[in-house]
Amino acid sequence: MDAAKPLVLGIESSCDETGMALYRTNEGLLGHVLHSQIDLHRAYGGVVPELASRDHVQRLTPLLQALLTQAGVTLADVDAVAFTQGPGLAPALLVGASFARTLAWSLEVPAVAVHHMEAHLLSPMLADPSLKPPFLALLVSGGHTQIYAVDGLGDYRLLGESLDDAAGEAFDKTAKMLGLPYPGGPHLAKLAESGQPEAFTFSRPMTDRPGFDFSFSGLKTQVLLAWQKSDGAEQTRADVARGFEEAVVDTLAIKCTRALDETGMNTLVVSGGVGANRRLRQRLQALADKRGVSLFFPPLEFCTDNGAMIALAGAVRLSFGQMVDERISVKPRWPMSDLPKPEVAA
Numbered sequence: 001m002d003a004a005k006p007l008v009l010g011i012e013s014s015c016d017e018t019g020m021a022l023y024r025t026n027e028g029l030l031g032h033v034l035h036s037q038i039d040l041h042r043a044y045g046g047v048v049p050e051l052a053s054r055d056h057v058q059r060l061t062p063l064l065q066a067l068l069t070q071a072g073v074t075l076a077d078v079d080a081v082a083f084t085q086g087p088g089l090a091p092a093l094l095v096g097a098s099f100a101r102t103l104a105w106s107l108e109v110p111a112v113a114v115h116h117m118e119a120h121l122l123s124p125m126l127a128d129p130s131l132k133p134p135f136l137a138l139l140v141s142g143g144h145t146q147i148y149a150v151d152g153l154g155d156y157r158l159l160g161e162s163l164d165d166a167a168g169e170a171f172d173k174t175a176k177m178l179g180l181p182y183p184g185g186p187h188l189a190k191l192a193e194s195g196q197p198e199a200f201t202f203s204r205p206m207t208d209r210p211g212f213d214f215s216f217s218g219l220k221t222q223v224l225l226a227w228q229k230s231d232g233a234e235q236t237r238a239d240v241a242r243g244f245e246e247a248v249v250d251t252l253a254i255k256c257t258r259a260l261d262e263t264g265m266n267t268l269v270v271s272g273g274v275g276a277n278r279r280l281r282q283r284l285q286a287l288a289d290k291r292g293v294s295l296f297f298p299p300l301e302f303c304t305d306n307g308a309m310i311a312l313a314g315a316v317r318l319s320f321g322q323m324v325d326e327r328i329s330v331k332p333r334w335p336m337s338d339l340p341k342p343e344v345a346a
C-alpha cells in the first residue's frame with residue numbers, strides 16, 4: 001500500500017440506509033453502493049430499529065460484492081475499513097461495526113471508527129477537494145441541527161445546536177401530522193412546492209435572542225394548530241407545508257448569517273439530509289452570493305446517509321493515526337466534542 005494514499009472501504013449502517021464505498025486520498029471515490037430501507041419501514045411510519053439491523057445484516061455482503069465489482073478491485077486491495085461507530089441506532093450500528101472489524105481482522109488491515117456527523121461535515125469534499133478549513137458548518141440531519149466553527153480538519157467548535165427537535169426531525173414529525181408518508185422530509189418539501197408563499201406565516205424560533213441555538217419543537221405545534229383550524233383542503237395542506245418549510249429555512253439562514261458575522265469566516269458548508277432541501281439550498285446560495293461567501297454542499301446523493309462520506313472521514317482520521325483500535329464497540333450517543341483533535345492541525 002501507498003501509506004499516503006490508502007484505499008479505504010467505508011461502511012454506513014447507523015439508521016435506515018446501508019451504504020458502502022471505496023475512497024482513496026487524492027484520487028477520490030472509486031465506487032459507492034447504497035440500499036435504502038424506505039420500503040421496509042413505510043408501513044410503520046418510521047424506522048423500526050430491530051428491522052433495520054436485520055436488514056443491514058442481509059445487505060452488507062451482497063453490497064460489498066457489488067461494490068468491488070463496480071470499482072474493479074479485490075478485497076486484497078483494501079488498506080483500511082472505516083465504519084460508523086455512532087451516533088445512531090445501537091442495533092443498527094452494531095451490525096456495521098461487527099462486519100467492519102471482522103473484515104479488517106481477516107484482511108489484517110486497520111479498522112477506523114468514524115463519527116457519523118463528522119462524516120456529514122466533511123462530505124462536501126467528496127465533490128470538491130479544494131474545500132479547506134477554516135469554515136463554518138451547518139449540519140442539518142434527522143438527529144442533529146448544529147453550527148460549528150471548523151478551525152482545522154478534526155478541530156471543531158460547537159457554536160449552537162437544537163435544544164429539542166432537530167430540523168430533519170421537525171420535517172418528519174410535521175409531515176406525519178399533515179398525513180404524509182415516511183420519510184416525511186422529502187414528501188413535505190415536495191408538497192410545499194405547490195404551496196402559496198406567505199399563505200401561512202409561522203414564527204422563526206429563537207431568532208429574537210442572541211446565540212446560535214435552535215428549537216423547532218414549538219413550530220411543529222404551531223403548524224398542527226393551524227392545520228387543525230383550517231378547512232383541510234388539499235391546497236391548504238400545501239400552503240401549510242410551504243409556511244413550515246419557509247420558517248425552518250429562514251431560521252437556519254438567520255443563524256448562519258449571524259455566525260458568519262460573528263466569526264468573520266467567509267466559507268459556509270451545509271450538509272446532512274436536510275441539506276438536500278431545494279429551498280434551503282436556494283436561500284443559502286442567495287445569502288452567500290450577496291455576501292461574497294463561498295458555499296459548499298455535498299452532491300445531492302451524498303446529503304443523506306451514505307458510505308462515501310464514511311470512507312472519506314475514515315481516510316482523514318487514518319491520516320491522523322487516530323480512531324483505530326480492535327474492539328467491537330458502538331456509541332449511539334456521541335458528542336462530536338469528544339473526538340480527539342489532530343496533533344498537528346491539517
Ligand code: KG4
Nearest residue numbers: 141142143168185189273274276277304305
Ligand atoms: O443525514 P440523514 O440522511 O440522516 C441522519 O443522519 O439523520 O438525514 C435524514 C433527514 C430526515 O429527517 C429527512 O426527512 C431529511 O433528512 N430530509 C429532508 C429532505 N431530504 C431528507 N428534509 C427536508 N427536505 C428534503 N428534501
Ligand code: ZN
Nearest residue numbers: 120141304305
Ligand atoms: Zn446522517
